[in-house]
Amino acid sequence: MIPRIALTPGEPAGIGPELAVKLAAGGHAAQIVTVADPQLLEDTAARLRQPLELIPFDPGQAATETPAGSLHILPVEMASAAAPGQLDIANGPYVLETLRRAAGGCLSREFDALVTGPVHKGVINDAGIAFSGHTEFFAEQAGVERVVMMLAAEELRVALVTTHLPLKDVSAAITPRRLEQVVTILHRSLRDQFRIGRPCIGICGLNPHAGEGGHLGREEIDIIEPSLEKLRARGIELIGPLPADTLFTPPQLARCDAVLAMYHDQGLPVLKFKGFGHAVNITLGLPFIRTSVDHGTALNIAGRGIADGGSLRAALSQAVELAQLRQP
C-alpha cells in the first residue's frame, strides 16, 4: 500500500514552503499531496534554484509514489503574494483553508494522513480569526471534544494536559474530567497506535515539588491524585504525580513510555532540548493521523535557504509508519 499523505506547508511567509520544496528533492514511498498555492511553491523552488515538478492531484487515481523532484499538488490560492519573513494578514484565511481542505480529505479517507508545516498563530488572530493551534482546530473540524498533543524524539514522548492556554488559566483547566479524557486517549494511542503492550505513563504534578504535601498548592491532593486512582482502578499503569523536575530525570524516564505534563512549557522545553530539529508533534485522539514539525515559522531565516528539514522529514516518516500500521 502506498500511503497518500496530505502536506500543508503552513504560513506562506515562513520556512514551510522552503521545507516542502526541499522534501520534494528526495523520493518517497508515499504520495505527497501538497495543499498549497502552486505559485508559492514554484517561486520558492526558483529562489532555491531547485527543479520542481508539480503533478496535479487526481483523487480518482490510485496513489502512486511521488517521484524525486516533484510534489503532487492540490491547489488553494493565496490572497496575496507572499514575501519571505513578512507576515500578511490577507493570507490568514488561505492558511486556514489549506488546513480545512486537508482535514476534510482525511475525514473522508481521501488521504491516509496529514503532515503540517508551521503556521503563525498570531497573524491568523490578527486577521480576525480566533485560532490557538492546529491541535485545537483539527479537534473542532473532526467534532471531537478532546485530543492530546504529544511530541516525540527518540525514546522520549511528552504529552500535555493543557495546550495553548495562558498560564493563569491552567490550574482551573485541570479538572478530573479532562485528566481522565487525556490519560485515556494517551494510554489507548500508546497501546494501539504505537503498539506498546502495557504502556506506563509518568504524570507530572502541577506545582513545585508536586505541591509539597499541600504546602505549595493543593491541585495534586484535590484533583490529580483522586483522578489517577480512578484510572489505575481501570488497569492503566501510572507513575506519579511526581514533581516535574524529578520525573524528567533519566532514572524516572526509564520507567515511562510517555510523560504527561500539565502545561505546554512544563513539558515541551525538555522535549525540544533533547530533540529539536528531528522531533515530531502528533495529535492523539483524532479520527485521522496528523503529525507535524517541532518548530515554528522561523521568520528570521525564511527565504535564505538555510532552514533544516529534519523535523518535517521525521513527521512524514512517522505519518507513513502510522498509516501503514493502521492498515488491516
Ligand SMILES: NC(=O)c1ccc[n+]([C@@H]2O[C@H](COP(=O)([O-])OP(=O)(O)OC[C@H]3O[C@@H](n4cnc5c(N)ncnc54)[C@H](O)[C@@H]3O)[C@@H](O)[C@H]2O)c1
Ligand atoms: N507546528 C507549528 O505550527 C508551530 C510550532 C511551533 C511554533 N509555531 C509558531 O511559530 C511562530 C514562531 O515561533 P517561535 O519564534 O517561537 O519559534 P520558531 O521555531 O519559529 O523559531 C525559534 C528559533 O529556531 C529557529 N528555527 C526554527 N525552525 C528551524 C529550522 N527548521 N531550521 C533552522 N532553524 C530553525 C528559528 O530561526 C529561531 O531562531 C509562532 O507563531 C508560533 O506559534 C508553530
Ligand SMILES: N[C@H](C(=O)O)[C@H](O)COP(=O)(O)O
Ligand atoms: N505547541 C507546539 C510546539 O510548541 O511545538 C506548536 O505550537 C504547534 O502546535 P499545533 O500543532 O497545535 O499547531
